[in-house]
Amino acid sequence: MIEQVENPILEVHDLTVAYGNKPVLWNADFSIPKGKMIGIVGPNGAGKSTLLKAIMGLIPVASGFSKILTTNLKM
Numbered sequence: 001m002i003e004q005v006e007n008p009i010l011e012v013h014d015l016t017v018a019y020g021n022k023p024v025l026w027n028a029d030f031s032i033p034k035g036k037m038i039g040i041v042g043p044n045g046a047g048k049s050t051l052l053k054a055i056m057g058l059i060p061v062a063s064g065f066s067k068i069l070t071t072n073l074k075m
Contacts, residue, residue, distance in 0.1 A: 005031045005032070005033040006033075007033075007034065008031035008032055008033055008034070009032055009033065009034040009035075009068065009069060010031065010032040010055070010066070010067070010068055011030075011031045011032075011066065011067040012028050012029060012030050012031070012051075012055060012064070012065075012066050012067075013029055013064050013065055013066075013067075014027050014028075014029055014063060014064035014065075015027070015028040015029070015051070015054055015055075015061055015063070015064035015065070015066065016028075016061060016062040016063045016064055017047075017050050017051075017054050017059060017060075017061050017062060018062040023062065024047055024050055025047040025050050025051055025054065027064075028051060028064070029064075040052070054066070
């Protein structure tokens, strides 16, 4: 189980993205504490850009949600 932080700047819960019937990112679940610098690393095609686009609401999600501070981001 992922440990959730208190008063996070960003929360992502069970975020899944699919293109058509093909899931490309599934069950992303994490929170980022305020004041921390993070990085997203991985090989080409791992879903880094898809994750960021889904968090920002630029692409639709199959399930899950993102929240920045206390604002739910509608997908």
